[in-house]
Amino acid sequence: MATFEFMLPYYGDVSLMQAAVRSILGQSDPDFRLTVIDDGQEPDVPGWFAELGDDRVTYLRNEQNLGITKNFQKCVELSTADHVVIMGCDDLLHPHYLKTVREILKVNPDLGMVQPGVEVIDGGGRVTSGLADNVKEKLYAPTVRGRRLMGGEELAASVLRGNWLYFPSICWRGEALRAVNFRDEYSVIQDLALVVDLLERGEQMMVDNTTVVFQYRRHAVSESSVQAFSGTRFTEAERYFNAVAERMEARGWKKAARAARFRSASRLHALTMLPGALKRGQTAGAKTLVLHALTGGQRH
Template sequence: MATFEFMLPYYGDVGLMQAAVRSILGQTDPDLRLTVVDDGKEPDVPGWFAELGDDRVRYLRNEHNLGITRNFQKCVELSTADHVVIMGCDDLLHPHYLETVRAILKANPDLGMVQPGVEVIDGEGVVTAGLADNVKGRIYAPSVNGRRLMGGEELAASVLRGNWMYFPSICWRGEALRAVNFRDEYSVIQDLALVVDLLERGEQMMVDNTTTVFQYRRHAVSESSVQAFSGTRFTEAERYFNAVAERMEARGWPKAARAAKVRSASRFHAITMIPGALRRGQRDGVRTLARHAFTSGQRHEG
């Protein structure tokens, strides 16, 4: 049985999903398993997987649409390998992703998470760097020259200040991931919540920028950005940051608690979304975005 498993929660563009699958199966290290959990109804998808003829691939289609969070949870529950990647169905791997990550894990067998080198591509597959990714890289991402081991309050404070990670690229220790899974109450900020939960359990992350092995696709319009213009994602973010700030204080991690209260990257993101919400006539969204951007972070929703 393969010790490394890619879980692919799928819904959306068939061609992009097929490219993602090919990038997984084209790894220089072939010792892997791929499980696809299809949350859609595209008619030709089951047949395409049947024709692959690769016994490393397991394809499952949900009887009913589960939605993002529940399908992610199902992927975690179905995983069995020692190490797991919950990959985006429109992202791409460089051929040496698995070879690179496996070498890191061989040298650091107890790691809970590996954040490898990532480049951002647009909907056409062209390498790009927009405002969000420039801010991530230049302001919020930690200084890493090669590899850096992080954990505890240091990493919690860092990601709560600004979530610089690229979640679909992260390799997780399977046992730790399955013990925590995604929280039911979050649909947009669930990746950050999962990492903080793991840090509270003592897990550590190796951040590696020695080589680029993953392509993260950022579309001009995505489900998360649609929610952003209406303010939905920031209502969820506010609820999460208020709750996690209390947990960090109770744990004795004051820097992490302060980062959650200030939540500077989330505030900045809300500010950048206000013009778009105005153009779309989203008055309620503008109010929600402005409140998230300019209030102190101390107020709790009822």
């Protein structure tokens, strides 16, 4: 039985999903399973998977649309492998992704998470570097030359200050992932919440910058950015940061609590989304963005 599993929650563009699947099947290390959970109704998708003829691939279609968070939760619940990747259905792997992650896990078998090397691509598949990713790299990501083991308050404070991780690229220890899963109450910030939950359980992460093995696709407009223009994303962020700041304080993680209360990256993000909200005539959303940028949504 394969000890490594790719879970692919799918909804949206068929051709991008097919490219993602091909990049998984093109791994130089062939010892894995792929489970696709289709949350859409595109008519030709089941037939395409049937024609693949690869017994490593399992394709499931939801009877009704579950939405992002529920489908992610289903991916976690159906996973069984020792190590799991919940990959974006429009992202791509380099052929040596699995080989590289396995090498890290061979030396560090108890790791809860591995953040491998990532490059960002646009909707057309071209390597790019926009404002969001430059901010991640320059302001919030820790300095890593080669590989660096992180965990506890150090990593919690770092990601609460600004979430520099690329969630779909992360390899998770299956047992730890299934013990936590995604929180029902979040639809946009659920990836950050999951990481912090695992850190509170004592899990550690290896950050690897030795080689790029994953292509993260950043579109001009995504589900999260649509919610950002309306201000919905930041209302959710405020709820999360307020709650997690109290947890960090109770744990004695003072730096992490301060990072959650100040939430600098979230406030900066709100400021950058303001022109787009105004351009789209979303006046109420613009007011929410301004308030979040100025105060982080905290009431004084």
